[in-house]
Amino acid sequence: MHRRGFLRFLLSVFSLTALGSFLYPISRFIAPPLASKFTSKLSIEKDLIPVGGAKEIVLGNTPAIIINVPDKGYVAVSRVCTHLGCLVQYDKKSKRLICPCHAGVFDLEGKVLSGPPPKPLETIPLKVEGGNLLIG
């Protein structure tokens, strides 16, 4: 019965290895996500952006734009066009965001007005705190 005992010992080693190789991933899986991976923030002085003007920023990996919309206030949207990914440009005169690649036209809140883009531009949360804008 030595053989049986040895086999049982080996089997328990393998089983514990297998158990461990599931317990470790599962514990990482259910652990709360690291804050830095999911969000990034930016703070900008309000006065840098006059009414009707805009400022291009980069939030994390995403190019974005903050617009001071007349009569509506500050708005932050991603500049990545939802069609194929080109960066939209702010046209002050027509109050539109226009994509130079295939003429996708968005309004200042990101809604698609014409052209090939299938979805509106992603809005980025923006809070006004004192003299600063908190984006992200």
Added chain:
Amino acid sequence: MLQKIKEGIEIRFGLNSLVESKLKGYKIPKGTNIFYTLGIVAMFAYMVQAVTGYFLLMYYVPHTEHAFNSTQIIMNTVPYGWLVRMVHIVASSLMLIVLVLHLISIFIMGSYKKPREITWLAGGLLILVTLAFCLSGYLLPWSQRSYWATTIATNIPTALPVVGDLLANILKGGDSVTGITLNRFFALHVAFLPPIFLIIVGLHVFMVWRIGLSVPPYSNLKGFKANFNFMEEKSWTEYREADYKESYPFFPNFVLKEAFMITVFLAVTFFLISFMPTLFIPEAANTPADPFITPADIKPEWYFLAPYQLLKIIPNKFFGISIQIIFIGIFLFWPFIDSKGDRNILKRPLLLGLFIVMLLIWFVLTVWGRYS
């Protein structure tokens, strides 16, 4: 120390007598082979699906705007999320393969005959419930393949007269596949089907345990390596404890066979995940759903290819679907139809031939559906 724990458990649970009578005392007839363990492997596969499913529930969002993104987050951002999802995908297809092998083994051994007809019926219902799990499950990622394969599948009931349209509408929650469909398929997959499955499987396992495993019928096979005495099962007229002329204990002998087959199942699962990770994820399954663009080559998942192909080649839609329903009816109630003959299928070449032909037809239809 260990001895004290054992004594403590014995006083409170009386485990020893349970182990003696139910595990070591429970007998398995001699001659059973590893195919007899396929039922337990299927049960294990279901447990794997349930566990991985529960973990996926932590991150999946059942809403058309977020479903696809949440699955991508599981695959790429959540630590080891890919492991949980890949196991869930691969084990779902493998579970069906194990179930089909289990079915073939039971059929060939004639273990559906009296007194095991209810066991077979419960098993047949279980395969249908599993297919419902698969259908509701693969809508959830809300990919192109999910959306369009479900559109096809939920249009099939329209072939039935009178109730067809109503049935299709209930399934879809409207006229076409939308967020409503996603919600009800999610509810089906996560809430309705599991207890139904567990109740039926409880009945199935209870019947197997109560009646006892069937003795292999190939007692007269020439050249079969028989160094022990097979026993023909006496015909059943009333319930009695299974009495085997020769048997061995369930624990540890049969349990080890079961454990072996479970490790084979797991090894195959991880082989597929390592070396063929895109086997069950074609391009259409990795593209977000777009109700306005139908991908060129949309096909349902492999287990639905045979009924799909059959429906395509039979011009009369009602005929096509009722042939399938009748076939399912015959399949479920087979033990009542075939109640007389010999259990040994080798003595019934006509039935064996018919069965093999049916399997071949199903296989050919599947491959044809894949490449048409």
Added chain:
Amino acid sequence: MRYILSVLLIFGLVCSASAGYRELFEREFLSKPWSFDRMEVSACIECHTSDTMSPELQKIPADWKNSWHFQNDISCHDCHGGDHEDASMSMSHQRGFFGSPEYADVPDFCGKCHIGILNNYLESGHGNALKITGTGPNCVTCHGAHNIQKASIDIIYGRRCTQCHSYERAKVIKQALFMTENRMNEIEKDLLRLKEAGVFAEEEKKTLFRTQAEFRTLFHTIDVALVNESTDRFTRSLGALDEKIKDNFKELLFRKRFSTFLMLVFIGMGVLISFLSKTYKD
């Protein structure tokens, strides 16, 4: 036997009674886009492929079918206007039809969609030549009218550019573009490999497209100094993209190794269990 016969009889009756379901079947199943090829509905194509057309006009649909526009679902009416579903209104001014543009109007015609490129072209030597002299290359000179292919550096070659001036200038700018173009093509191939491995790299694809579009739009200024200046910027962002893609491949390799390890553990367990079960006599 009797039962089987009676069931078959009932079945046959029901089937023949529901023979009318053929039309329903055709409507609900056969004509749906996912059962057969989608049927094209275009009044433009129908007329322009018929023999009533002159040969030059007849070959336009075939040219278009080979183009990158066709692959992206851009059809006749998207550029030329008109109603593509109604043959009587397919060339009606009321539906926005304006035929083929004059030579000097071509840039504005294509620039309806390709805004960024139009702006750069108008500032360039080529755009100025067209505006001032009425001759000079327009979009069609380099890209063709209907058989438009995906933009690549091979559009710049000897015979095309020497129609108006020496190839020297074209060669200089082609050299300036060369390395960056190569890198972008490599990254595109890598992204394809990632896709085949099952990774949905949408963000990286968009970043690559944006970089390619910006770079190629820049070329239309025909300003070698500008291209050289910007090459640094592009190299940096392409480098960052490359890093991300390499990270993806590393992650895929880790996953493969991890699951192979698990597979080996289970194979080992299986072997041990089968040895163990042999020690118990059956």
